[in-house]
Structures are given as structure tokens and as C-alpha cells.
Amino acid sequence: MNLDFTYKNPTTIHFGKDSLDKLTEELANYGDTIMLAYGRSSIKKIGLYDQVIDILKESNKNIVELSGIMPNPTYKKVVEGAKLVRKNEVDLILAVGGGSVIDCAKAIAVAAYCEDDPWQKYWIDFEPISNQVVPVASILTLAGTGSEMNGGSVITNEAVKLKMGRVFPAEVNPKFSILNPEYTFSLPKYQMVSGIFDMMSHLMEAYFSNEDDVTTDYLIEGLLRSIINSAKIAVENPKDYEARSNLMWSASLAMNPLMGLSKTQDWQVHMIEHQVGAYTDCAHGMGLAAVSLPYYRKIYQAGLDKFVRFAIQVWDIEKAGKTKAEIALAGLDALEEFTQECGIVINLKELGATEEMLPKIAESTIITGSYKKLTTEEVLEILKTAYTA
Missing domain, CATH: 1.20.1090.10 (Dehydroquinate synthase-like - alpha domain)
Structure with a gap:
């Protein structure tokens, strides 16, 4: 091991068939307004959407929904989500889906309160984060990217035909991630x-x-x-x-x-x-x-x-x-x-x-x-x- 390193990973993993049971106690650590970020219809087809909504309501949370996050999340979608976060003063972004949804949630988290152009500052110039970061958590439904336990965020800027990845510091990692392998069973x-x-x-x-x-x-x-x-x-x-x-x-x-x-x-x-x-x-x-x-x-x-x-x-x-x-x-x-x-x-x-x-x-x-x-x-x-x- 010839190269020096510093390692930190603050993500709490709840893994297994009953892992969703941990969501209620995790939500108690955050404020009243939760953004529920997800893709299109897959989490509704498997019944996960209804389960999460019920838990959020039982926890007396105000729910802001951002749906339609695409498999290769776009910067346009990040901007849309960032506006919702600021408008509603979101306390936690809960990403439910695969790595693209989680990547998009992390991008929104760092972009929402950035006073400069987030794309240029964070994905092109790779500048350090200098603004408030909204906490992110995830419920994983597709195994592959590892986004549920890292600070990575890959975003496509359609306007300039550029797909860029940025691994942010550990503060951008999901605070907790719920991993139930059964949620992946229905994937094509x-x-x-x-x-x-x-x-x-x-x-x-x-x-x-x-x-x-x-x-x-x-x-x-x-x-x-x-x-x-x-x-x-x-x-x-x-x-x-x-x-x-x-x-x-x-x-x-x-x-x-x-x-x-x-x-x-x-x-x-x-x-x-x-x-x-x-x-x-x-x-x-x-x-x-x-x-x-x-x-x-x-x-x-x-x-x-x-x-x-x-x-x-x-x-x-x-x-x-x-x-x-x-x-x-x-x-x-x-x-x-x-x-x-x-x-x-x-x-x-x-x-x-x-x-x-x-x-x-x-x-x-x-x-x-x-x-x-x-x-x-x-x-x-x-x-x-x-x-x-």
C-alpha cells in the first residue's frame, strides 16, 4: 500500500427483507418537509411508492414529489428539483429507485443553494462545495451504480452533449440507505x-x-x-x-x-x-x-x-x-x-x-x-x- 489515503463513509445501511421498517426511526432525525424523488412507474408497480407514502404520512411529514427522473438524469431535471427544494425548504431528499435517481438527488442536494452555475462550478471546474447541502437518503431498487453508499453523481447536460461524473466528499453521501434485495426481483x-x-x-x-x-x-x-x-x-x-x-x-x-x-x-x-x-x-x-x-x-x-x-x-x-x-x-x-x-x-x-x-x-x-x-x-x-x- 504505497499511496496515502483518508477514508470516511458516513452512510448507514439497512439491509434485508425488513429494512423498510427502519424508515420511520430514520425520518425522526429530519425536519417536516421531505422531497420524494423517483423515476416513472416502477416503484408504483411493485407497491413501494404506496408503502413509502404511508410511512411519510404516519411520520407527519409534508411531501414534495419529484417524479420522472430518467435513467441518465439530465441537468434540466436537476434544476427542476433544485427549484422545488428552495421553494419548499426541503429538509431531506428521499430518493427511491436506482442509481440514476440517487445520483440526481445528490446533484439537487448540492445545486439547490448554489449561487453560481452549479454545472460549471461542480461538474466542469470541480470546485469544492461552498454552499448548504441538503441531506439525501435512498431506498434502492436496482443494483449496479453503488450510488447508495458514495458521493458520486453522474449528470448529462443535454444542451452541450456532455455526460459528467463527480465524486463529492462524504458529506454528500446518503445519510442512510435501505437495501431490500426483493425490490430488484421485478427488474427486466x-x-x-x-x-x-x-x-x-x-x-x-x-x-x-x-x-x-x-x-x-x-x-x-x-x-x-x-x-x-x-x-x-x-x-x-x-x-x-x-x-x-x-x-x-x-x-x-x-x-x-x-x-x-x-x-x-x-x-x-x-x-x-x-x-x-x-x-x-x-x-x-x-x-x-x-x-x-x-x-x-x-x-x-x-x-x-x-x-x-x-x-x-x-x-x-x-x-x-x-x-x-x-x-x-x-x-x-x-x-x-x-x-x-x-x-x-x-x-x-x-x-x-x-x-x-x-x-x-x-x-x-x-x-x-x-x-x-x-x-x-x-x-x-x-x-x-x-x-x-
């Missing part, structure tokens, strides 16, 4: 497996960096193996509680800062996918899957030993009779086979991209990288490979 398979690759990508972005012996890498390998095992079970039986509970908790841990401690980290896959998402509005996990394989095949030689370790420790690739390069590529082949087994889309064309979009996506992609720094031309090559996969 497409959304479930998209979330599965999302959580895997979060782990791989941290993993493929550094060359020293870092405890974090061992944690990541274990989580990846757990996700792979549980994903295969959940694909066959979406209502297997043990598998879905393992996936839900793995997602929370995968994008918890804990899994990046003492790591330089990469995040190039996310930077490329963010722009794919800005142009196509595709499911985030599917976009990550499409970009990951051509990206890793492009850079693996620059981090060869780690890709060899990934193949052996995560995918059980036999090393006898193989060169390091062959082992590394076998590991990436195993990753691709896993996506096929789960029904994860790895073709950008299927995700709504057009050939005309690709140069624009490449030109607007932020270059990060760990083992290898890409050029814009190399990003375009990766996109072209993903387009024809």
Missing part, C-alpha cells in the same frame, strides 16, 4: 445484467492500475468472483434471494471508495462510455461492456502482469504452456464469454450509436487512463471496434 433481465456489468466495471477501473502489492486488489478479486457466481445464478433464477442479495451488496461495495484505496485507478472506460451515453442515452452498464473489451485488448500489454493476474485469480485460467500475453488474452476472452452467457450487449450499434456519432464521441471524451494514455485517434479505434463487435 436487461436492466439486471446491465447493473451487473456496471458493478464489475467499477471494480476493474480500480484494479487495472498500480504495480505494487495492494490489499485492495485482493478485495476486488474476491468481489468479482462473487459477482460472477451470483450473476450466473440470477440470470437462471431472477428471484433467487441469496444471489440477488449478494449482487446488491457487491454493487454497494464496488463503487465504495474503499475499493480504490491506495490505487491510482483508471476510469478511461467510464470516460468513453459517458460520451457514448450522452449521444445515445444507452443503458450505462451496456455501454461500459461494449467499450471495455476493445479498450482492455488495446492496453493489456502496458499492464501485462495485472492482466495475467486478473485471468488467473478471477477467471481461473490455467497458465501452463501459455505466454503471459496468451494468459492475459484468455482472461479477456473469459470476460467476453461471461457477457454472452448473461446476455449483456457489447455492440455499440445495438445500443443506438451511428457511425457519424463516433468521431464526435471520441473528440469529446476526457482522457484519463492508467497503464496507457490514449490519443483521440485511439479512442476512435476502440469505438469503431465496439461498433462492429
